[in-house]
Amino acid sequence: MALALSPVPRKLxxxxxxxAGLPDAAFRAVVLCFGALAVLALIGLxxxxxxxxxxxxxxxxxxxxxxxNVWDPVKREFGTLPFIYxxxxxxxxxxxxxxxxxxxxxxxxxxxxxxxxxxAISVVVELLAAIPSVLLGLWGIFVMVPYLQRTVEPWFIxxxxxxxxxxxxxxxxxxxxxxxxxxxxxxxxxxxxSRDVMLTVPISQREAMFALxxxxxxxxxxxxxxxxxxxxxxxxxxxxxxALGETMAVTMVIGNRPDISASLFHPAYTMxxxxxxxxxxxxxxxYVSALVEVGLALFLxxxxxxxxxxxxxxxxxxxxxxxxxx
Amino acid sequence: MFDxxxxxxxxxxxxxxxxxxxxxxQLTKKTVDFGASDAIMTDEQxxxxxxxxxxxxxxxxxxxxxxxxPGVKDVKLDGESIAGIYLGTIKSWDDPKIVALNPDLKLxxxxxxPVERSDGSGTTYIFTNYLxxxxxDWKSKVGAGTSVKFPVGIGGKGNEGVAGQxxxxxxxxxxxxxxxxxxxxxxxxxxxxxxxxxxxxTVPGQTAAAxxxxxxxxxxxxxxxxxxxxxxxxxxxxxxxxISYKDLTDPxxxxxxxxxxxxxxxxxxxxxxxxxYAPLPPAVQDLDGKLLKSLTLAGKPQ
Numbered sequence: 001m002a003l004a005l006s007p008v009p010r011k012l013x014x015x016x017x018x019x020a021g022l023p024d025a026a027f028r029a030v031v032l033c034f035g036a037l038a039v040l041a042l043i044g045l046x047x048x049x050x051x052x053x054x055x056x057x058x059x060x061x062x063x064x065x066x067x068x069n070v071w072d073p074v075k076r077e078f079g080t081l082p083f084i085y086x087x088x089x090x091x092x093x094x095x096x097x098x099x100x101x102x103x104x105x106x107x108x109x110x111x112x113x114x115x116x117x118x119x120a121i122s123v124v125v126e127l128l129a130a131i132p133s134v135l136l137g138l139w140g141i142f143v144m145v146p147y148l149q150r151t152v153e154p155w156f157i158x159x160x161x162x163x164x165x166x167x168x169x170x171x172x173x174x175x176x177x178x179x180x181x182x183x184x185x186x187x188x189x190x191x192x193x194s195r196d197v198m199l200t201v202p203i204s205q206r207e208a209m210f211a212l213x214x215x216x217x218x219x220x221x222x223x224x225x226x227x228x229x230x231x232x233x234x235x236x237x238x239x240x241x242x243a244l245g246e247t248m249a250v251t252m253v254i255g256n257r258p259d260i261s262a263s264l265f266h267p268a269y270t271m272x273x274x275x276x277x278x279x280x281x282x283x284x285x286x287y288v289s290a291l292v293e294v295g296l297a298l299f300l301x302x303x304x305x306x307x308x309x310x311x312x313x314x315x316x317x318x319x320x321x322x323x324x325x326x
Numbered sequence: 327m328f329d330x331x332x333x334x335x336x337x338x339x340x341x342x343x344x345x346x347x348x349x350x351x352q353l354t355k356k357t358v359d360f361g362a363s364d365a366i367m368t369d370e371q372x373x374x375x376x377x378x379x380x381x382x383x384x385x386x387x388x389x390x391x392x393x394x395x396p397g398v399k400d401v402k403l404d405g406e407s408i409a410g411i412y413l414g415t416i417k418s419w420d421d422p423k424i425v426a427l428n429p430d431l432k433l434x435x436x437x438x439x440p441v442e443r444s445d446g447s448g449t450t451y452i453f454t455n456y457l458x459x460x461x462x463d464w465k466s467k468v469g470a471g472t473s474v475k476f477p478v479g480i481g482g483k484g485n486e487g488v489a490g491q492x493x494x495x496x497x498x499x500x501x502x503x504x505x506x507x508x509x510x511x512x513x514x515x516x517x518x519x520x521x522x523x524x525x526x527x528t529v530p531g532q533t534a535a536a537x538x539x540x541x542x543x544x545x546x547x548x549x550x551x552x553x554x555x556x557x558x559x560x561x562x563x564x565x566x567x568x569i570s571y572k573d574l575t576d577p578x579x580x581x582x583x584x585x586x587x588x589x590x591x592x593x594x595x596x597x598x599x600x601x602x603y604a605p606l607p608p609a610v611q612d613l614d615g616k617l618l619k620s621l622t623l624a625g626k627p628q
Contacts, residue, residue, distance in 0.1 A: 074469035141490045149494065171439070171480055172494065256444030256481030267480045273444075277483060281446025281472040283350075284370045 047299065054293035056286055065293060071258045071274070073282075078290035080297050082258035086175070086268035087301060090250060091243035093179025093264075094186055099236055101183075102190035109191075110198040111220050122195065129188035137252030140181045145172040145253055148180075153265050164262040171255060176264040178254035182246055186239035193238060197231030198224055230313050237309040244302050247272040271298040339586065350375075353569060359583055360570040364448020365472055366548050367569065378572040381547045382617055383565040384590050386536050386604035389453040390507040390514040390527040391562075392489060394498045395419060395434065400526075402427045404518035405460025405553065405561070411499055412440050413463060414478035419497060427518070434497075441491045441500035444481025446472040449503045452564035456552040460561075501562075504532070505602035519561040520553050531560030532604035540609035547617055563604070573622045580623040588618055 051058070057065065061078060068079020105125065109118040149172025156166040201224045209219035225232070247270075255267020256277065271294050282288045349361035354375050364387055372379055391408065393401055407423050410416035416423055419433045443450045454470040468474050482488035485506035492500040492512075499515075504527045507514050516524040520538075525531050538556030543549045553561045568587060574580025591614035595605040606614070621628065 070475070072475035073473045074471045074475065141487070141494075146494050169437070169439075173480055173491065251444070251483045252487060256483065257479075258475075269444075269481075277445035277481075278473050279446075281365075281448075283365065283368055283446075283472055285374075 047296075050292055050296045050299070054289050054296055057289035057293040060286060061290075061293075065290075066297060069258075069260065073278070073287055076284075076286055078286075078293075080271065080294050082260050083269055083271040083274050083294060084297060084301060085260045086178070086254065086258075087244060087270040087272070087298065088305075090175055090178040090182055090254065090268065090270060091240060091305075093175065094182030094243045095236065095240055097179065097183040098186045098190055098239060102187050102235075102239070103194060103232065105187070105191045106194040106198060107220055107224075109195050111216065111224065122192075125188050125191045128184070129192070133185065133246065133249040134252075136181060136185060137249035140177060140249060140253040144180065145177055148172045148177055157265070165264055167263040168261070168265050170265060171267060173253050173255040173267055174263075174265045175254065175261075175268045178250045178268065178270070179264075181249045181253050182243045185246060185249060186242050189242055190235045190239040193235035194228070194232050197228045197235060200231070201227045233309065233313045237306065237313075240305060240309065241302065244298070244305065245272055247276045251276055271295070271301070350569065353379075353571075359574075359579065360568055360587075362566060362568050364564060364566050365451045366550075366567070375571075380568075380570050380572045380617060380621065382568040382570070382587060382591065382614055383536075383547050383549075383606060383610055384568050384587075384614075385566045385595075385598050386532040386551075386563055386606065387448065387452065387566050388504040388527050388532045388535075388560055388563040388604070389449050389456070389501040390504045390512070391517060392492045392500050392502050392507055392512045392514050394492050394494075394496055394513075395436065396496065398431055398433065399513070401431065401515045402518065402524045403515045405457065408517070409457045409461035409464045411438055412442070412457065412476060412479065413461075413467065414440075436497035439495050439498040440476075440479035441488050441495075441498055442476045442479050442481055443485075443488055443501070444483050447484075447503075448472065448564070448566070449485070449501060450474065452552065452562060453501045455550050455564070456562045459550070459553045508602045517561050519557075519559045520555050521557045521559070523557055525558060525560050527560050527562070529599050529602070529604045531558055532563040533607050535559035535561065535563040536565070536604070536610050537607035540607060540613070543610070543613065545613070545616070547613060566603075570621075572620065573625060575624050577623040577626075580621070581628070584618060584621055584623075584628060587621075588615075591615070591618070 057078065061068070065078065065080055066084070067081055068077070069081050070077045070079050071082065072078075105121065109121055113121065149170050153166075153170035153172070153176075157168075157170060160166045205223040205227055206219050209223045214222065250270055251273040254270060254273065256269050256273060257267040258269045258274070259266060261268070275291050275294055275298075279288070279291050282291055349358075349363055350367060350371050352358045353361045354371075362384070366381060367375070367379060391403060395401065401424075403424070404427060407416060407421075407427060410421075410423060416438065418438060419436050421438075425433055451470065451472045454464075454468065454474050457468070458465040458470045468477065480491065482491045482500065485502045488500040488502050489506065489510060489512055492498040492502075502512065506512075507527070514527055516526050518524050519535075534556050535551050535554040538554040538559045539549060539551035547565075547567065549565065551563050551565060554563065568590065570583065570587070574583055591606065591611055595611070598605040619628070
């Protein structure tokens with residue numbers, strides 16, 4: 001995977017044989033077109049279109065749109081805070097569950113399983129990625145939610161009566177259900193990438209550890225994981241990106257109430273869900289405009305989360321670079 | 327129904343299912359010749375349409391009140407109790423207001439878990455218009471629309487989301503489109519109508535509601551028929567409209583459209599019941615006839 005590969009050292013980027021020839025210049029132009037212009041222009045166009053479409057809402061509500069806790073189409077009051085909360089928290093729950101599981105699966109595939117078993121697991125995990133999200137959502141409604149409602153949530157509510165995290169009636173649907181469905185959806189992404197990242201760790205790293213008398217666990221945790229760290233973070237961040245934007249499956253199990261509550265069992269709402277739910281029947285201009293602005297806010301949240309992730313990667317990359325990993 | 331029309335006339339109707347908002351948008355941008363909607367266009371939408379629009383009632387739809395109370399059949403509710411449930415003032419099934427409506431039922435203490443449609447829908451439009459018509463509290467606190475801010479409850483996506491949530495939660499109540507409840511054999515409540523009778527959501531009940539409302543209907547067809555008078559009227563009913571420009575600028579196509587609309591409002595009604603929609607009563611079909619005569623072809627009368 002590209003994420004794992006270290007960038008070409010700067011001195012190699014210069015043409016070796018003096019001035020660049022025509023083919024090289026043409027190649028550069030083409031790559032520049034694809035890389036910079038196409039991607040940047042596309043993002044620019046999308047943002048510009050969203051800003052234009054949401055101008056009515058932007059001028060009506062101003063920055064308070066991001067801080068408002070009310071979403072009432074009848075009274076024409078719109079604020080996106082509950083949706084931001086639902087999106088961020090459900091995605092974080094998903095990450096919290098999916099990251100250890102996925103890393104475990106990837107470590108098992110790369111470091112421990114015999115090749116035939118590793119391959120078989122890889123195929124199954126990739127199959128998981130191929131399940132359409134609406135099917136996962138249906139499974140969520142008919143299998144997971146009833147189980148949460150009858151077994152899991154009452155257990156927590158009984159045992160932790162005063163913990164706000166586990167308060168309230170067991171609806172089944174809610175933040176926890178949304179986070180769980182998201183976790184299932186992002187596991188394949190994280191597994192696939194972290195497996196490939198770990199495969200790029202040179203075998204000599206492990207051999208060196210084994211030569212020092214390290215156990216399997218020590219070799220993995222001291223040699224493989226630190227070497228692959230920035231790639232693994234990249235894998236997790238890609239999973240986070242998917243969780244933030246996922247719409248259908250979450251909508252089906254999160255309960256769709258624009259509330260902010262400390263309880264994991266309380267119904268919530270995500271930004272992608274409210275757009276999917278209400279856009280088709282938005283009956284006046286300000287309403288449509290507000291929904292587009294929710295999209296803009298979702299874009300902003302995604303960019304912010306990605307920026308934080310980048311910073312994280314950079315700050316940890318610093319230490320591993322010294323070992324010569326990157 | 328449009329397939330039957332194809333066979334009779336050779337004119338193919340390309341019909342796509344999008345939301346009302348998108349349908350109205352497409353009509354406004356003139357990418358389609360006509361649209362259909364469960365909601366009356368707002369003044370803002372009509373203004374955006376740029377030219378005068380016709381609302382032609384073509385079928386009747388209704389919201390059924392689904393509930394989940396194992397062993398309890400034919401629960402009776404009225405407007406006040408449904409509004410109370412969705413406002414959060416009626417919290418359990420043994421609330422005196424519900425018990426008073428169901429003297430012969432043994433109602434459990436189970437808390438009521440209201441479920442609503444989270445996606446904007448015609449069903450929500452009819453349901454909230456009904457509650458606004460019967461409860462002053464609802465009208466001032468919540469109001470009516472294709473999406474509203476429900477004070478309590480959880481949102482399910484689509485009829486299947488609401489029905490799924492109701493079927494899994496003991497004590498749950500939810501409103502679903504009549505056709506969906508009927509086709510999936512969901513147990514639904516009897517609702518008290520203006521005449522004081524408890525009626526189940528049925529096709530005749532919906533047609534009766536339209537017939538009951540027809541006497542006082544505005545000539546432009548833009549009528550809500552919630553809480554309609556008449557002994558057999560099911561109170562949470564509403565029209566579904568074909569929405570078209572009043573002036574059809576292409577005379578040849580316009581003529582074909584008028585024929586199609588006429589067919590839909592008259593002979594096409596025979597297909598409604600098979601699809602679990604209710605046919606229009608004669609009074610509304612007559613009104614449609616008058617509305618159709620008012621359509622013009624490129625500025626000239628037909």
